[in-house]
Amino acid sequence: MLSNWIKGLFAPKRPFPPLAPDAPFVALGDIHGRADLLARALDSIKDTQIVCVGDYVDRGDESAEVLRLLHARPDVVCLSGNHEEMMLNFLDHPQKHGPRWLRYGGLQTLASFGVAGASEATTGAALDAIAEQLQNAMGAELVLWLRNRPIFWQSGNVAVVHAAADPASPINLQTAETLHWGHADFETTQRQDDIWVLHGHTIVDAPFADCGRVSIDTGAYATGRLTAAWVSAHNVTFKTV
CATH class of the missing domain: 3.60.21.10 (Metallo-dependent phosphatases)
Structure with missing residues (x-):
């Protein structure tokens, strides 16, 4: 390699x-x-x-x-990008994918939707409850739109x-x-x-x-x-x- x-x-x-x-x-x-x-x-x-x-x-x-x-x-x-993928994985399987997503910026996303009570240390059934809150805050239409991104x-x-x-x-x-x-x-x-x-x-x-590549991520958030x-x-x- x-x-x-x-x-x-x-x-x-x-x-x-x-x-x-x-x-x-x-x-x-x-x-x-x-x-x-x-x-x-x-x-x-x-x-x-x-x-x-x-x-x-x-x-x-x-x-x-x-x-x-x-x-x-x-x-x-x-x-869609990898962060949309992580977010949707969290909604589908909170306990499996939640810890990773929260470490990579999910906490800020939850806060923007008014979902409180999460930290990078959150595990278990608490993640299920947080995913349900996020699903409700987003609404079915927005979640479906996110799932359908090319x-x-x-x-x-x-x-x-x-x-x-x-x-x-x-x-x-x-x-x-x-x-x-x-x-x-x-x-x-x-x-x-x-x-x-x-x-x-x-x-x-x-x-x-x-050489056939155009790179445009200039780190807007930072x-x-x-x-x-x-x-x-x-x-x-x-x-x-």
Whole structure:
């Protein structure tokens, strides 16, 4: 595994074809409970398709507001991320998945929905009760909307995903685990199908586009910088909200 990674890292990079979406669009990076930044971004983008890369909840303080804002915008494409996966796993199996989710930002999400009484030390039946409170606070419609988020979106030769993609597999055959959590070869091995992969999940100091990858997670919850990637034929520009 390590030898393959090293080979990929130093392998010569072939010229990658230019971006060629079917139509211009804007992708928004990981929001993580920053409803203020999301609202500002949505207000600033007019007459252009918006695609969000996932991770709407956890870590920031306004996850409930973020979900409600996005739920009210059916014109916005909202992908699922690994934090939505963890949240839904908690609702389905609180005792099994609760401890992990609470450690990775679930406490802030619970607080945003007005659900109190949880801590990282909460276990057992108490987690069942908290999951029920969260389910009730969200409401069936919002929970169903969250469950129905797609795991990728594609326009022309640009695929938008949450975390990464397996470079050896077609985009439509990727697993949710890969698209939500990443892939070991993503950063070192170029795709051979000429598909650009635009993603979030991994925080970068500045967004970039290089060798078929566009990375746009600038850590909004911690840095106060939510990145929007404006993608058009032969070009991508970045704006920070």
